Amino acid sequence: MTTEAARRLGLDHAIVQGPFGGGLSSPLLAASVSNLGALGSYGIEHLAPEDILKLAADIRGRTSRPFNLNLWVSVADLGGENLDEAAFERLWPLFEPYYRELGVAKPERPQRLHAPYEDQFEAMIEAAPAVFSFVFGIPTPDQLGRCKKRGILTVGTATTIPEAVALDEAGVDAIVVTGLEAGGHRVSFMESSEDSLMGTFSLTQIVAPRVKVPVIAAGGIVDARGVKAALMLGAQGVQVGTAFLACDESGASPEHRAALFSDRTIKTVLTRTYSGRLARGIRNRLADEMPTNVAPYPIQVWFLNRLKAAARAQGRTDLVSVWCGQSAPNLKHHNVPALMAELTNL
Numbered sequence: 001m002t003t004e005a006a007r008r009l010g011l012d013h014a015i016v017q018g019p020f021g022g023g024l025s026s027p028l029l030a031a032s033v034s035n036l037g038a039l040g041s042y043g044i045e046h047l048a049p050e051d052i053l054k055l056a057a058d059i060r061g062r063t064s065r066p067f068n069l070n071l072w073v074s075v076a077d078l079g080g081e082n083l084d085e086a087a088f089e090r091l092w093p094l095f096e097p098y099y100r101e102l103g104v105a106k107p108e109r110p111q112r113l114h115a116p117y118e119d120q121f122e123a124m125i126e127a128a129p130a131v132f133s134f135v136f137g138i139p140t141p142d143q144l145g146r147c148k149k150r151g152i153l154t155v156g157t158a159t160t161i162p163e164a165v166a167l168d169e170a171g172v173d174a175i176v177v178t179g180l181e182a183g184g185h186r187v188s189f190m191e192s193s194e195d196s197l198m199g200t201f202s203l204t205q206i207v208a209p210r211v212k213v214p215v216i217a218a219g220g221i222v223d224a225r226g227v228k229a230a231l232m233l234g235a236q237g238v239q240v241g242t243a244f245l246a247c248d249e250s251g252a253s254p255e256h257r258a259a260l261f262s263d264r265t266i267k268t269v270l271t272r273t274y275s276g277r278l279a280r281g282i283r284n285r286l287a288d289e290m291p292t293n294v295a296p297y298p299i300q301v302w303f304l305n306r307l308k309a310a311a312r313a314q315g316r317t318d319l320v321s322v323w324c325g326q327s328a329p330n331l332k333h334h335n336v337p338a339l340m341a342e343l344t345n346l
């Protein structure tokens, strides 16, 4: 698995552990993957700038190998930039029944919904990971230039052919193409996510010969057969998400991990209900009951995130997002060494 992409990224294996936002990455997961010669990642989209530096130090305390930090270039949709008093009171009744059911008090209206991407980017540059990957857009030419100057390799993410071409023209070092099979958000940035629903199989074979840089295939890969198929279609590496999320080393709750190894994975859904942006998770009561598009991202996810701790304490997965990709029914491995042995058994 020593492809050109692996050489560029300084890896023994052309395998990227998919970054997870929202606290589901963990320093232990990232370091465990990096220590085995693949690229460990941490999704820092939810972190304040000062916490990004602490996090990088934590990972560096566990591995001396390259790792990847990941940001969302766009952190709010139209109308989701802030939550004024009137909008807060108008939206609250839609979430109130779920708060009541889980015994959670009405939250205080937030002064700020999300740290500005620009500030997070500055912290990332200071943290200087070997690799900076990003979704939901392309950093400015100045930002990409500063990464190059600091020796940070850049990896963009495409959900369509035009997005991959745009990333290539922007001069990134590698492109993750992610099919609709993937768990988590559909990270489109040129057209709506609903109009950007290509599968990993098509996206990989079409994009690979059309861009100058290595393509990393993501979405639906959980074992060596998936890795081989992606390489056969022209990818120079793979990014695996759900299968790493299911490992004990990840930041997922025990209930989330148990759900990933259950028959519930047979029914996943792509919905805006969980966050306000289109994303894939296990179909549950929340997805069935709550209308989609209640509030724009990140207002929707802000209200729902306040339920997480109570749901976790009560062992419940019916009223919170349970992120999951479509190939999860084939998951087998519960820890990073076992999963890495599987993925590299070509």
Ligand SMILES: Cc1cc2nc3c(=O)[nH]c(=O)nc-3n(C[C@H](O)[C@H](O)[C@H](O)COP(=O)(O)O)c2cc1C
Binding pocket: 017, 018, 019, 020, 021, 022, 024, 043, 044, 045, 070, 071, 133, 134, 135, 157, 178, 181, 182, 183, 184, 185, 218, 219, 220, 221, 239, 240, 241, 242, 243, 245, 323, 324, 325, 326, 327
């Ligand atoms: C819970 C969860 C959170 C994710 N968060 C991010 C993220 O913040 N940034 C990102 O680039 N990809 C994110 N992803 C996508 C993964 O990194 C990876 O590309 C994807 O899971 C691959 O598809 P698979 O789940 O079928 O393996 C997330 C995926 C999941 C399951």
